Amino acid sequence: MDAPAPLALRLSNLSKTFGGQKALDQVALDVAQGEVHGLLGQNGSGKSTLIKVLAGFHPPDAGSLLQVCGVDVPLPLAAGAFRLHRMSFVHQHLGLIPGLTALENLLINRLARRHAWAINWRAEHRKAIRQFESYGVPIDPGALVSDLPPVERALLAIVRAAGELSAGDGAGNGLLILDEPTPFLPKRDVEQLFRLVRSIVATGASAIFVSHDVDEVMEITDRATILRDGRVAAKLDSKTATKRDFVQAIVGRQLLATTPPRLAEAQAPSHIVIQGLCGGSIVDLSLAAGRSEVIGLTGLIGSGYDEVCYLLYGAKRATQGQLAIGKRHVALPAISPKLAIEQGIVLIPGDRATAGVIDVLPVSDNVTMPVLGSRFRPWMLDRRAMVRRAGSLGETFEVRPANPTLPMSALSGGNQQKVVLAKWFQQKPVMILLDEPTQGVDIGARQNVFSHIAKAALEGATVLCASSDYEQLAAICSRVLIFSGGRVVASLAGAEISKDAIAERCLFSAAPVTAEGNMADVA
Numbered sequence: 322m323d324a325p326a327p328l329a330l331r332l333s334n335l336s337k338t339f340g341g342q343k344a345l346d347q348v349a350l351d352v353a354q355g356e357v358h359g360l361l362g363q364n365g366s367g368k369s370t371l372i373k374v375l376a377g378f379h380p381p382d383a384g385s386l387l388q389v390c391g392v393d394v395p396l397p398l399a400a401g402a403f404r405l406h407r408m409s410f411v412h413q414h415l416g417l418i419p420g421l422t423a424l425e426n427l428l429i430n431r432l433a434r435r436h437a438w439a440i441n442w443r444a445e446h447r448k449a450i451r452q453f454e455s456y457g458v459p460i461d462p463g464a465l466v467s468d469l470p471p472v473e474r475a476l477l478a479i480v481r482a483a484g485e486l487s488a489g490d491g492a493g494n495g496l497l498i499l500d501e502p503t504p505f506l507p508k509r510d511v512e513q514l515f516r517l518v519r520s521i522v523a524t525g526a527s528a529i530f531v532s533h534d535v536d537e538v539m540e541i542t543d544r545a546t547i548l549r550d551g552r553v554a555a556k557l558d559s560k561t562a563t564k565r566d567f568v569q570a571i572v573g574r575q576l577l578a579t580t581p582p583r584l585a586e587a588q589a590p591s592h593i594v595i596q597g598l599c600g601g602s603i604v605d606l607s608l609a610a611g612r613s614e615v616i617g618l619t620g621l622i623g624s625g626y627d628e629v630c631y632l633l634y635g636a637k638r639a640t641q642g643q644l645a646i647g648k649r650h651v652a653l654p655a656i657s658p659k660l661a662i663e664q665g666i667v668l669i670p671g672d673r674a675t676a677g678v679i680d681v682l683p684v685s686d687n688v689t690m691p692v693l694g695s696r697f698r699p700w701m702l703d704r705r706a707m708v709r710r711a712g713s714l715g716e717t718f719e720v721r722p723a724n725p726t727l728p729m730s731a732l733s734g735g736n737q738q739k740v741v742l743a744k745w746f747q748q749k750p751v752m753i754l755l756d757e758p759t760q761g762v763d764i765g766a767r768q769n770v771f772s773h774i775a776k777a778a779l780e781g782a783t784v785l786c787a788s789s790d791y792e793q794l795a796a797i798c799s800r801v802l803i804f805s806g807g808r809v810v811a812s813l814a815g816a817e818i819s820k821d822a823i824a825e826r827c828l829f830s831a832a833p834v835t836a837e838g839n840m841a842d843v844a
Protein backbone atom coordinates (compact mmCIF):
# COMPACT_ATOMS: atom_id res chain seq x y z
CA MET A 322 0.00 0.00 0.00
CA ASP A 323 1.29 3.50 -0.86
CA ALA A 324 2.36 5.69 2.05
CA PRO A 325 -0.09 8.57 2.58
CA ALA A 326 1.00 11.82 0.88
CA PRO A 327 2.62 14.24 3.32
CA LEU A 328 0.49 17.14 4.44
CA ALA A 329 0.91 20.29 2.37
CA LEU A 330 1.16 22.24 5.63
CA ARG A 331 1.38 21.32 9.26
CA LEU A 332 1.55 24.12 11.80
CA SER A 333 1.58 23.29 15.46
CA ASN A 334 1.86 25.11 18.73
CA LEU A 335 1.92 28.44 16.88
CA SER A 336 1.83 31.40 19.24
CA LYS A 337 2.52 35.08 18.66
CA THR A 338 2.60 37.73 21.33
CA PHE A 339 2.49 41.49 20.70
CA GLY A 340 3.48 43.58 23.71
CA GLY A 341 2.15 41.02 26.21
CA GLN A 342 -1.05 40.35 24.20
CA LYS A 343 -1.42 36.92 22.62
CA ALA A 344 -2.61 37.32 19.03
CA LEU A 345 -2.15 33.56 18.43
CA ASP A 346 -2.23 30.97 21.17
CA GLN A 347 -1.02 27.43 20.39
CA VAL A 348 -2.71 27.28 17.03
CA ALA A 349 -2.60 24.03 15.04
CA LEU A 350 -3.43 23.98 11.34
CA ASP A 351 -3.18 21.03 8.89
CA VAL A 352 -3.75 21.32 5.16
CA ALA A 353 -3.88 18.10 3.12
CA GLN A 354 -2.46 17.84 -0.38
CA GLY A 355 -4.97 18.93 -3.01
CA GLU A 356 -7.16 20.51 -0.35
CA VAL A 357 -8.64 24.02 -0.25
CA HIS A 358 -8.68 24.89 3.42
CA GLY A 359 -10.67 27.83 4.77
CA LEU A 360 -9.34 30.10 7.50
CA LEU A 361 -12.06 32.14 9.17
CA GLY A 362 -12.59 34.20 12.26
CA GLN A 363 -13.89 37.52 13.45
CA ASN A 364 -11.84 40.68 12.98
CA GLY A 365 -8.88 40.47 15.32
CA SER A 366 -9.07 36.67 15.70
CA GLY A 367 -5.51 36.26 14.37
CA LYS A 368 -5.86 35.23 10.69
CA SER A 369 -3.54 37.92 9.31
CA THR A 370 -1.00 37.30 12.05
CA LEU A 371 -0.92 33.59 11.11
CA ILE A 372 -0.48 34.44 7.42
CA LYS A 373 2.25 36.97 8.25
CA VAL A 374 4.15 34.30 10.20
CA LEU A 375 4.04 32.04 7.13
CA ALA A 376 5.21 34.95 4.95
CA GLY A 377 8.16 35.62 7.27
CA PHE A 378 6.82 39.05 8.24
CA HIS A 379 6.29 38.22 11.94
CA PRO A 380 8.59 35.96 13.95
CA PRO A 381 6.40 33.63 16.03
CA ASP A 382 6.97 32.88 19.71
CA ALA A 383 9.48 30.14 20.53
CA GLY A 384 8.10 26.61 20.31
CA SER A 385 6.06 27.15 17.13
CA LEU A 386 6.55 24.37 14.55
CA LEU A 387 6.08 24.35 10.77
CA GLN A 388 6.27 21.63 8.11
CA VAL A 389 5.57 22.29 4.43
CA CYS A 390 5.09 19.32 2.07
CA GLY A 391 6.53 17.02 4.75
CA VAL A 392 9.71 19.07 5.26
CA ASP A 393 10.54 20.81 8.55
CA VAL A 394 10.83 24.56 8.06
CA PRO A 395 12.81 26.45 10.70
CA LEU A 396 11.02 29.45 12.18
CA PRO A 397 11.18 32.40 11.96
CA LEU A 398 11.25 32.43 8.18
CA ALA A 399 13.54 35.00 6.59
CA ALA A 400 11.88 37.60 4.33
CA GLY A 401 11.07 36.00 0.97
CA ALA A 402 12.12 32.51 2.17
CA PHE A 403 8.57 31.24 1.77
CA ARG A 404 9.33 30.81 -1.97
CA LEU A 405 12.02 28.25 -1.23
CA HIS A 406 9.45 26.30 0.78
CA ARG A 407 6.89 26.19 -2.04
CA MET A 408 4.48 28.73 -0.59
CA SER A 409 3.08 31.71 -2.45
CA PHE A 410 0.69 34.43 -1.39
CA VAL A 411 -2.07 36.52 -2.90
CA HIS A 412 -2.92 39.33 -0.51
CA GLN A 413 -6.11 41.39 -0.57
CA HIS A 414 -4.45 44.20 -2.53
CA LEU A 415 -3.01 41.68 -4.99
CA GLY A 416 0.49 43.22 -5.20
CA LEU A 417 0.23 44.10 -8.90
CA ILE A 418 1.85 47.18 -10.46
CA PRO A 419 -0.92 48.97 -12.43
CA GLY A 420 1.46 50.76 -14.82
CA LEU A 421 3.04 47.50 -16.04
CA THR A 422 1.55 44.92 -18.39
CA ALA A 423 0.05 41.61 -17.28
CA LEU A 424 3.18 39.85 -18.61
CA GLU A 425 5.57 42.20 -16.78
CA ASN A 426 3.61 41.63 -13.58
CA LEU A 427 3.75 37.88 -14.17
CA LEU A 428 7.56 38.08 -14.39
CA ILE A 429 8.01 40.71 -11.70
CA ASN A 430 10.14 38.53 -9.43
CA ARG A 431 12.48 37.67 -12.29
CA LEU A 432 12.63 41.33 -13.31
CA ALA A 433 13.65 42.22 -9.79
CA ARG A 434 16.36 39.56 -9.74
CA ARG A 435 17.83 39.65 -13.24
CA HIS A 436 18.65 42.15 -15.94
CA ALA A 437 15.65 42.64 -18.20
CA TRP A 438 17.79 41.81 -21.28
CA ALA A 439 18.10 38.23 -20.05
CA ILE A 440 14.38 37.74 -20.61
CA ASN A 441 13.20 36.52 -24.00
CA TRP A 442 10.03 38.61 -24.08
CA ARG A 443 8.56 36.97 -27.20
CA ALA A 444 8.96 33.50 -25.76
CA GLU A 445 7.59 34.66 -22.41
CA HIS A 446 4.61 36.27 -24.16
CA ARG A 447 3.78 32.96 -25.87
CA LYS A 448 4.29 31.08 -22.60
CA ALA A 449 1.96 33.48 -20.78
CA ILE A 450 -0.74 32.97 -23.43
CA ARG A 451 -0.45 29.20 -22.93
CA GLN A 452 -0.46 29.61 -19.15
CA PHE A 453 -3.60 31.78 -19.20
CA GLU A 454 -5.27 29.40 -21.67
CA SER A 455 -4.49 26.36 -19.56
CA TYR A 456 -6.45 27.94 -16.71
CA GLY A 457 -9.20 29.31 -18.97
CA VAL A 458 -8.32 32.87 -17.96
CA PRO A 459 -9.02 35.43 -20.71
CA ILE A 460 -6.14 37.86 -20.09
CA ASP A 461 -4.08 39.55 -22.80
CA PRO A 462 -0.43 39.43 -21.59
CA GLY A 463 0.21 42.79 -23.28
CA ALA A 464 -2.64 44.60 -21.51
CA LEU A 465 -1.80 47.18 -18.87
CA VAL A 466 -2.96 46.02 -15.45
CA SER A 467 -4.60 49.41 -14.92
CA ASP A 468 -6.86 48.61 -17.90
CA LEU A 469 -7.90 45.19 -16.62
CA PRO A 470 -11.24 44.81 -14.82
CA PRO A 471 -10.96 43.90 -11.10
CA VAL A 472 -11.73 40.22 -11.66
CA GLU A 473 -8.94 39.85 -14.24
CA ARG A 474 -6.50 41.54 -11.88
CA ALA A 475 -7.39 39.02 -9.17
CA LEU A 476 -7.08 36.14 -11.66
CA LEU A 477 -3.69 37.44 -12.81
CA ALA A 478 -2.40 37.65 -9.22
CA ILE A 479 -3.52 34.07 -8.59
CA VAL A 480 -2.03 32.72 -11.83
CA ARG A 481 1.25 34.46 -10.95
CA ALA A 482 1.24 32.93 -7.46
CA ALA A 483 0.44 29.47 -8.88
CA GLY A 484 3.31 29.87 -11.37
CA GLU A 485 5.70 30.65 -8.51
CA LEU A 486 4.74 27.38 -6.80
CA SER A 487 6.03 25.31 -9.68
CA ALA A 488 8.91 27.61 -10.67
CA GLY A 489 11.52 25.77 -8.60
CA ASP A 490 11.28 22.11 -9.61
CA GLY A 491 8.44 21.95 -12.08
CA ALA A 492 6.30 20.11 -9.54
CA GLY A 493 2.72 21.26 -9.31
CA ASN A 494 2.38 20.92 -5.57
CA GLY A 495 2.97 23.55 -2.96
CA LEU A 496 0.71 25.85 -0.97
CA LEU A 497 -1.15 28.82 -2.37
CA ILE A 498 -2.30 31.25 0.32
CA LEU A 499 -5.23 33.42 -0.72
CA ASP A 500 -5.68 36.14 1.87
CA GLU A 501 -9.16 37.57 1.22
CA PRO A 502 -8.86 37.93 -2.55
CA THR A 503 -12.62 38.36 -3.08
CA PRO A 504 -14.06 41.27 -1.05
CA PHE A 505 -13.56 43.79 -3.85
CA LEU A 506 -15.23 41.51 -6.37
CA PRO A 507 -18.92 41.35 -7.21
CA LYS A 508 -20.38 37.97 -6.30
CA ARG A 509 -20.67 36.70 -9.86
CA ASP A 510 -16.97 37.27 -10.58
CA VAL A 511 -16.10 35.23 -7.51
CA GLU A 512 -17.27 32.07 -9.35
CA GLN A 513 -14.67 32.71 -12.08
CA LEU A 514 -12.01 33.01 -9.42
CA PHE A 515 -13.15 29.78 -7.78
CA ARG A 516 -12.91 27.93 -11.10
CA LEU A 517 -9.29 29.03 -11.30
CA VAL A 518 -8.56 27.91 -7.72
CA ARG A 519 -10.14 24.51 -8.47
CA SER A 520 -8.03 24.05 -11.58
CA ILE A 521 -4.86 24.96 -9.65
CA VAL A 522 -5.50 22.43 -6.87
CA ALA A 523 -6.35 19.83 -9.53
CA THR A 524 -2.63 19.96 -10.47
CA GLY A 525 -1.68 18.77 -6.97
CA ALA A 526 -1.25 22.13 -5.21
CA SER A 527 -3.16 23.02 -2.03
CA ALA A 528 -4.65 26.31 -0.94
CA ILE A 529 -5.53 28.23 2.19
CA PHE A 530 -8.48 30.54 1.57
CA VAL A 531 -8.94 33.35 4.08
CA SER A 532 -12.36 34.98 3.96
CA HIS A 533 -15.17 36.49 5.99
CA ASP A 534 -17.78 35.17 3.61
CA VAL A 535 -19.20 31.95 5.01
CA ASP A 536 -21.10 31.12 1.81
CA GLU A 537 -17.91 31.41 -0.22
CA VAL A 538 -15.94 29.29 2.23
CA MET A 539 -18.65 26.62 2.17
CA GLU A 540 -18.53 26.61 -1.61
CA ILE A 541 -14.78 26.55 -2.32
CA THR A 542 -13.18 24.79 0.66
CA ASP A 543 -13.00 21.14 1.72
CA ARG A 544 -12.40 21.88 5.39
CA ALA A 545 -12.01 25.01 7.46
CA THR A 546 -10.27 26.11 10.62
CA ILE A 547 -11.99 28.81 12.64
CA LEU A 548 -9.99 31.09 14.90
CA ARG A 549 -11.48 32.93 17.84
CA ASP A 550 -9.41 35.23 20.07
CA GLY A 551 -6.18 33.74 18.69
CA ARG A 552 -7.17 30.10 19.35
CA VAL A 553 -8.62 27.37 17.18
CA ALA A 554 -12.34 27.46 17.95
CA ALA A 555 -13.37 24.71 15.52
CA LYS A 556 -12.32 22.61 12.56
CA LEU A 557 -15.21 21.97 10.23
CA ASP A 558 -15.83 19.77 7.23
CA SER A 559 -17.20 22.29 4.74
CA LYS A 560 -19.27 19.71 2.90
CA THR A 561 -21.21 18.56 5.95
CA ALA A 562 -21.18 21.59 8.30
CA THR A 563 -24.12 23.98 8.07
CA LYS A 564 -23.94 27.76 7.82
CA ARG A 565 -25.20 27.86 11.40
CA ASP A 566 -22.22 25.69 12.49
CA PHE A 567 -19.85 28.15 10.84
CA VAL A 568 -21.51 31.25 12.27
CA GLN A 569 -21.64 29.77 15.74
CA ALA A 570 -17.97 28.77 15.61
CA ILE A 571 -16.97 32.24 14.39
CA VAL A 572 -18.93 34.31 16.90
CA GLY A 573 -18.95 31.79 19.76
CA ARG A 574 -22.63 32.30 20.31
CA GLN A 575 -25.78 32.42 18.25
CA LEU A 576 -26.24 35.84 16.72
CA LEU A 577 -29.15 37.33 18.61
CA ALA A 578 -30.49 39.11 15.59
CA THR A 579 -29.21 38.90 12.03
CA THR A 580 -30.60 42.27 11.10
CA PRO A 581 -30.43 45.54 13.00
CA PRO A 582 -33.64 47.26 14.08
CA ARG A 583 -35.48 48.69 11.10
CA LEU A 584 -34.99 52.36 10.58
CA ALA A 585 -37.55 54.94 11.49
CA GLU A 586 -39.85 55.89 8.64
CA ALA A 587 -38.05 58.27 6.34
CA GLN A 588 -39.41 61.78 6.37
CA ALA A 589 -40.79 63.42 3.23
CA PRO A 590 -38.28 62.79 0.43
CA SER A 591 -37.27 66.36 -0.26
CA HIS A 592 -34.37 67.03 2.07
CA ILE A 593 -31.72 66.03 -0.46
CA VAL A 594 -32.50 66.48 -4.14
CA ILE A 595 -30.10 65.44 -6.90
CA GLN A 596 -31.07 66.54 -10.38
CA GLY A 597 -29.58 65.59 -13.72
CA LEU A 598 -26.34 64.10 -12.40
CA CYS A 599 -24.04 63.04 -15.25
CA GLY A 600 -20.44 61.87 -15.00
CA GLY A 601 -18.47 58.64 -15.46
CA SER A 602 -21.03 56.01 -16.48
CA ILE A 603 -23.92 57.86 -14.82
CA VAL A 604 -26.50 59.38 -17.17
CA ASP A 605 -28.96 61.97 -15.93
CA LEU A 606 -29.64 60.67 -12.41
CA SER A 607 -32.33 62.43 -10.42
CA LEU A 608 -33.15 61.41 -6.90
CA ALA A 609 -34.94 62.89 -3.92
CA ALA A 610 -34.33 61.57 -0.43
CA GLY A 611 -35.62 62.40 3.00
CA ARG A 612 -33.84 62.75 6.31
CA SER A 613 -33.33 59.35 7.99
CA GLU A 614 -33.61 57.53 4.70
CA VAL A 615 -31.07 54.80 3.85
CA ILE A 616 -31.03 54.26 0.09
CA GLY A 617 -29.17 51.37 -1.47
CA LEU A 618 -27.49 51.74 -4.87
CA THR A 619 -26.73 48.52 -6.69
CA GLY A 620 -26.55 46.74 -10.03
CA LEU A 621 -24.28 44.48 -11.97
CA ILE A 622 -20.65 45.38 -12.46
CA GLY A 623 -20.26 48.24 -14.94
CA SER A 624 -23.80 49.52 -14.28
CA GLY A 625 -22.38 52.66 -12.65
CA TYR A 626 -24.03 52.37 -9.20
CA ASP A 627 -20.61 52.38 -7.52
CA GLU A 628 -19.70 55.76 -9.07
CA VAL A 629 -22.58 57.80 -7.65
CA CYS A 630 -21.09 58.39 -4.18
CA TYR A 631 -17.77 59.53 -5.64
CA LEU A 632 -19.50 61.91 -8.09
CA LEU A 633 -21.54 63.47 -5.29
CA TYR A 634 -18.44 63.92 -3.14
CA GLY A 635 -16.31 65.41 -5.92
CA ALA A 636 -13.85 62.51 -5.75
CA LYS A 637 -14.84 61.83 -9.36
CA ARG A 638 -15.76 64.74 -11.64
CA ALA A 639 -19.45 65.22 -12.49
CA THR A 640 -20.11 66.85 -15.86
CA GLN A 641 -23.65 68.05 -15.04
CA GLY A 642 -26.13 68.15 -12.22
CA GLN A 643 -27.41 70.02 -9.21
CA LEU A 644 -27.55 69.05 -5.57
CA ALA A 645 -29.93 70.68 -3.11
CA ILE A 646 -29.54 70.12 0.61
CA GLY A 647 -32.50 71.82 2.22
CA LYS A 648 -32.33 75.35 0.84
CA ARG A 649 -28.66 75.18 -0.22
CA HIS A 650 -27.80 74.46 -3.85
CA VAL A 651 -24.51 73.16 -5.23
CA ALA A 652 -23.56 72.72 -8.88
CA LEU A 653 -22.20 69.17 -8.92
CA PRO A 654 -19.40 69.78 -11.50
CA ALA A 655 -17.97 72.30 -9.01
CA ILE A 656 -18.10 70.06 -5.96
CA SER A 657 -14.85 68.96 -4.33
CA PRO A 658 -14.28 66.81 -1.24
CA LYS A 659 -13.53 70.01 0.74
CA LEU A 660 -16.77 71.67 -0.38
CA ALA A 661 -18.70 68.44 0.22
CA ILE A 662 -17.44 68.22 3.80
CA GLU A 663 -18.40 71.90 4.35
CA GLN A 664 -21.92 70.99 3.19
CA GLY A 665 -22.09 68.15 5.73
CA ILE A 666 -21.44 65.36 3.21
CA VAL A 667 -19.06 62.55 4.16
CA LEU A 668 -17.77 59.60 2.15
CA ILE A 669 -16.69 56.25 3.56
CA PRO A 670 -14.67 54.88 0.62
CA GLY A 671 -14.63 51.23 -0.39
CA ASP A 672 -10.86 50.94 -0.44
CA ARG A 673 -10.15 51.52 3.21
CA ALA A 674 -6.42 50.79 3.03
CA THR A 675 -5.55 53.39 0.43
CA ALA A 676 -8.35 55.95 0.77
CA GLY A 677 -9.81 55.55 4.27
CA VAL A 678 -6.96 55.55 6.77
CA ILE A 679 -3.29 56.45 7.14
CA ASP A 680 -2.05 53.24 8.65
CA VAL A 681 1.29 54.51 9.98
CA LEU A 682 -0.44 57.18 12.09
CA PRO A 683 -2.05 56.48 15.46
CA VAL A 684 -5.78 55.84 15.72
CA SER A 685 -6.14 59.19 17.55
CA ASP A 686 -4.60 61.14 14.62
CA ASN A 687 -6.78 59.33 12.10
CA VAL A 688 -9.94 60.06 14.08
CA THR A 689 -9.03 63.71 14.60
CA MET A 690 -8.35 64.58 10.96
CA PRO A 691 -11.78 65.99 10.07
CA VAL A 692 -11.86 68.12 13.25
CA LEU A 693 -8.17 69.01 13.43
CA GLY A 694 -8.93 72.75 13.59
CA SER A 695 -10.68 72.33 16.93
CA ARG A 696 -7.70 70.54 18.49
CA PHE A 697 -5.18 73.39 18.43
CA ARG A 698 -3.97 75.09 21.58
CA PRO A 699 -2.28 78.47 20.89
CA TRP A 700 0.98 76.93 19.65
CA MET A 701 0.43 73.27 19.12
CA LEU A 702 -1.94 70.37 18.77
CA ASP A 703 -3.60 69.35 22.03
CA ARG A 704 -2.55 65.69 21.79
CA ARG A 705 -3.98 64.73 25.15
CA ALA A 706 -7.41 66.00 24.14
CA MET A 707 -7.05 64.13 20.83
CA VAL A 708 -6.31 60.83 22.58
CA ARG A 709 -9.14 61.41 25.14
CA ARG A 710 -11.66 62.16 22.41
CA ALA A 711 -10.47 59.22 20.25
CA GLY A 712 -10.75 56.99 23.34
CA SER A 713 -14.33 57.97 24.00
CA LEU A 714 -15.30 57.62 20.31
CA GLY A 715 -13.51 54.25 20.31
CA GLU A 716 -15.66 53.17 23.23
CA THR A 717 -18.87 54.22 21.48
CA PHE A 718 -17.84 52.40 18.29
CA GLU A 719 -16.42 49.39 20.22
CA VAL A 720 -12.94 49.66 18.66
CA ARG A 721 -10.57 46.89 19.85
CA PRO A 722 -7.91 47.13 21.19
CA ALA A 723 -9.16 50.17 23.14
CA ASN A 724 -5.87 52.04 22.78
CA PRO A 725 -5.98 55.13 20.51
CA THR A 726 -2.20 55.55 20.61
CA LEU A 727 -1.69 52.34 18.56
CA PRO A 728 -0.95 52.80 14.86
CA MET A 729 -3.91 52.01 12.62
CA SER A 730 -1.86 49.15 11.12
CA ALA A 731 -2.07 47.31 14.46
CA LEU A 732 -5.87 47.11 14.21
CA SER A 733 -7.75 44.40 12.39
CA GLY A 734 -9.71 45.34 9.25
CA GLY A 735 -13.08 45.46 11.02
CA ASN A 736 -11.73 47.61 13.81
CA GLN A 737 -10.14 49.98 11.29
CA GLN A 738 -13.56 50.32 9.65
CA LYS A 739 -15.12 51.22 13.03
CA VAL A 740 -12.44 53.94 13.37
CA VAL A 741 -13.32 55.27 9.89
CA LEU A 742 -17.00 55.45 10.87
CA ALA A 743 -16.14 57.16 14.17
CA LYS A 744 -13.94 59.66 12.31
CA TRP A 745 -16.72 60.79 9.98
CA PHE A 746 -19.88 60.17 12.01
CA GLN A 747 -18.62 62.43 14.88
CA GLN A 748 -19.37 65.33 12.51
CA LYS A 749 -23.13 64.57 12.57
CA PRO A 750 -23.21 64.63 8.76
CA VAL A 751 -26.27 65.60 6.74
CA MET A 752 -25.54 63.09 4.01
CA ILE A 753 -23.47 59.92 4.39
CA LEU A 754 -22.09 58.25 1.25
CA LEU A 755 -21.02 54.65 1.79
CA ASP A 756 -19.17 52.43 -0.68
CA GLU A 757 -19.24 48.75 0.41
CA PRO A 758 -19.15 49.67 4.10
CA THR A 759 -18.60 46.14 5.40
CA GLN A 760 -16.18 44.57 2.96
CA GLY A 761 -13.47 42.69 4.84
CA VAL A 762 -15.49 43.12 8.03
CA ASP A 763 -16.48 40.07 10.08
CA ILE A 764 -19.99 38.97 10.84
CA GLY A 765 -20.02 40.47 14.38
CA ALA A 766 -18.46 43.82 13.41
CA ARG A 767 -20.86 43.94 10.46
CA GLN A 768 -23.80 44.13 12.87
CA ASN A 769 -21.96 46.87 14.71
CA VAL A 770 -21.46 48.86 11.46
CA PHE A 771 -25.16 48.39 10.60
CA SER A 772 -26.22 49.73 14.01
CA HIS A 773 -24.06 52.83 13.62
CA ILE A 774 -25.47 53.51 10.16
CA ALA A 775 -29.00 53.07 11.54
CA LYS A 776 -28.19 55.41 14.46
CA ALA A 777 -26.76 58.12 12.17
CA ALA A 778 -29.90 57.88 10.04
CA LEU A 779 -32.17 58.07 13.08
CA GLU A 780 -30.33 61.24 14.04
CA GLY A 781 -31.40 62.74 10.70
CA ALA A 782 -28.72 61.87 8.16
CA THR A 783 -29.62 60.73 4.66
CA VAL A 784 -27.54 57.69 3.72
CA LEU A 785 -26.65 56.45 0.23
CA CYS A 786 -25.05 53.01 0.33
CA ALA A 787 -23.47 51.57 -2.82
CA SER A 788 -23.02 47.84 -2.50
CA SER A 789 -23.11 44.52 -4.36
CA ASP A 790 -23.85 42.75 -1.07
CA TYR A 791 -27.61 42.26 -1.38
CA GLU A 792 -27.96 40.84 2.12
CA GLN A 793 -26.45 44.04 3.49
CA LEU A 794 -28.74 46.24 1.41
CA ALA A 795 -31.80 44.23 2.52
CA ALA A 796 -30.71 44.64 6.14
CA ILE A 797 -30.21 48.40 6.19
CA CYS A 798 -32.11 50.09 3.36
CA SER A 799 -35.59 51.56 3.19
CA ARG A 800 -35.26 51.86 -0.59
CA VAL A 801 -32.95 50.19 -3.12
CA LEU A 802 -32.23 51.58 -6.60
CA ILE A 803 -31.01 49.19 -9.26
CA PHE A 804 -28.75 50.58 -11.97
CA SER A 805 -28.04 49.42 -15.50
CA GLY A 806 -26.08 51.29 -18.15
CA GLY A 807 -25.64 54.25 -15.79
CA ARG A 808 -29.39 54.65 -15.18
CA VAL A 809 -31.83 53.62 -12.49
CA VAL A 810 -33.93 50.86 -14.04
CA ALA A 811 -35.78 49.54 -10.99
CA SER A 812 -36.51 50.46 -7.43
CA LEU A 813 -37.61 48.43 -4.42
CA ALA A 814 -39.04 49.88 -1.24
CA GLY A 815 -40.08 48.71 2.23
CA ALA A 816 -41.43 45.16 2.34
CA GLU A 817 -40.49 44.52 -1.32
CA ILE A 818 -36.81 44.56 -0.34
CA SER A 819 -35.13 41.19 0.14
CA LYS A 820 -31.80 39.70 -0.87
CA ASP A 821 -33.48 37.55 -3.53
CA ALA A 822 -35.64 40.39 -4.89
CA ILE A 823 -32.57 42.62 -5.30
CA ALA A 824 -30.61 39.81 -6.97
CA GLU A 825 -33.49 39.13 -9.34
CA ARG A 826 -33.86 42.81 -10.31
CA CYS A 827 -30.12 43.14 -10.86
CA LEU A 828 -30.04 40.09 -13.11
CA PHE A 829 -33.02 41.32 -15.12
CA SER A 830 -31.68 44.86 -15.19
CA ALA A 831 -29.82 44.47 -18.46
CA ALA A 832 -33.20 45.22 -20.10
CA PRO A 833 -33.37 48.54 -21.98
CA VAL A 834 -34.38 51.63 -20.05
CA THR A 835 -37.90 52.97 -20.35
CA ALA A 836 -38.67 56.29 -21.99
CA GLU A 837 -39.17 57.88 -18.55
CA GLY A 838 -35.36 58.00 -18.28
CA ASN A 839 -33.57 57.89 -14.99
CA MET A 840 -35.96 59.24 -12.39
CA ALA A 841 -35.53 57.59 -9.05
CA ASP A 842 -38.20 59.64 -7.26
CA VAL A 843 -38.06 63.32 -7.83
CA ALA A 844 -40.10 65.25 -5.31
Ligand SMILES: Nc1ncnc2c1ncn2[C@@H]1O[C@H](COP(=O)(O)OP(=O)(O)OP(=O)(O)O)[C@@H](O)[C@H]1O
Nearest residue numbers: 339344364365366367368369370731732733734735
Ligand atom coordinates in the same frame (compact mmCIF):
# COMPACT_ATOMS: atom_id res chain seq x y z
N1 LIG B 1 1.76 44.81 14.76
C1 LIG B 1 0.88 44.61 15.77
N2 LIG B 1 1.09 45.16 16.99
C2 LIG B 1 0.22 44.95 18.02
N3 LIG B 1 -0.89 44.18 17.93
C3 LIG B 1 -1.15 43.62 16.72
C4 LIG B 1 -0.28 43.80 15.59
N4 LIG B 1 -0.80 43.11 14.54
C5 LIG B 1 -1.94 42.52 15.00
N5 LIG B 1 -2.13 42.83 16.31
C6 LIG B 1 -3.25 42.37 17.15
O1 LIG B 1 -3.35 40.96 17.02
C7 LIG B 1 -4.73 40.57 17.03
C8 LIG B 1 -5.01 39.73 15.79
O2 LIG B 1 -5.04 40.61 14.67
P1 LIG B 1 -5.11 40.08 13.16
O3 LIG B 1 -4.85 41.27 12.28
O4 LIG B 1 -4.26 38.89 13.00
O5 LIG B 1 -6.66 39.67 13.09
P2 LIG B 1 -7.49 39.21 11.81
O6 LIG B 1 -8.22 37.98 12.22
O7 LIG B 1 -6.61 39.11 10.62
O8 LIG B 1 -8.51 40.41 11.63
P3 LIG B 1 -9.18 41.03 10.26
O9 LIG B 1 -10.12 39.99 9.76
O10 LIG B 1 -9.91 42.22 10.74
O11 LIG B 1 -8.06 41.36 9.31
C9 LIG B 1 -5.56 41.84 17.11
O12 LIG B 1 -5.92 42.05 18.46
C10 LIG B 1 -4.59 42.92 16.64
O13 LIG B 1 -4.90 44.17 17.21
